[in-house]
Amino acid sequence: MMDFMCIEESFEVSTSELKKLVDLLPYPIMISEDMQTENACLFFNQNFVNKIGYQLSDASNTQKLTELLYPEENYRKDIEEQWKLRQIAVKEKGKRFVKIKAQLTCKSGEKKWYEIKESIINGLHITAFVNINSDVLLQEKLKRTNVNNDRMLSILGHDLKSPISNLIAISFLAEQSEISQQEFVSLMGRVKEQSTEVLKLLDTTFTWARMNFNTMQHNDSIVDINLILENVLKIYKSALESKNIQIFIEVNELGNLFIDAEILTIIVRNLISNSIKFTPKDGTIFISATANKLIIKDNGIGMTPEMIALILENNYFTRRGTANEKGIGVGLQLVQNLAEKINCKLQIESEANRGTTIAIIFEDCIVNKNLNKS
Structure with a gap:
């Protein structure tokens, strides 16, 4: 960031010259001036208008601009308090600029993190906003x-x-x-x-x-989903029989996939294991497909919206199955991460006590229905 103190130390600059100068800078700049009762906003450079969105017609003084940038009252008070403390510390150390990190609300409603630095030149407050959103996130x-x-x-x-x-x-x-x-x-x-x-x-x-x-590296090959399902269901034959769960399969519409067979097998195994675990005795599991989805649906105990949110946010939770089966709470999180690994998406629909439907969407995978199955 350019240090505006250099301008003050090198030459006397008029307000109009300063406006022209800051309009050339690649980040948002605001110029304001101390008045008797308030700080008046004098100028927003073009990058401020383009990237943050507000214009002088939106905020004629810094207090109004602060309310726009920090619409949530508690957060605004916290930022204002931090700013005052920084100002006191700067004066004690003999420095001439204040710097703080804050999340701003742009005129579009989008929230972004900026590093905000204010310098004072001949009674004018020069405030620069440097986008650090990517780094903070x-x-x-x-x-x-x-x-x-x-x-x-x-x-x-x-x-x-x-x-x-x-x-x-x-x-x-x-x-x-x-x-x-x-x-x-x-x-x-x-x-x-x-x-x-x-x-x-x-x-x-x-x-x-x-x-x-x-x-874990990709090792893509032509995969028959029927063969993967057959091998996985062999593993869970005993579990299905012990709970007398009926399973129906119709996936021919999906055809062959060009994908990593090992990773897809782990995903399918975890999803079927969960369906068995949370489906009651004498329940039903349906495995079907569309042209780009594999769908596993059960009539089990289902999940609340809060549970689904935890999964999608990669947070852990666990619970016992309908036959008191123990879970470790990382299965669906692992499935979601693996799906991303092979450029697939996970779609979850569920309702407590009504069952769960989970679809693997093969949007970015090569699907070839004309290849002969091995």
């Missing part, structure tokens, strides 16, 4: 990501220890105790359930880790 995104990653590591670590501890306890019991054949079969059933849970957790953990360390 990136920092906020990184902060949210770090917090979310820490939370996920804690969740995965805790939930991975629990089933492994149970397996050790069951194994110890089988080794040390004299048990009947019936008790042994029952224990083996629990071992199978716990082992399946551990495998799911490990799979989720490794996939999440690969996503976060950017080691």
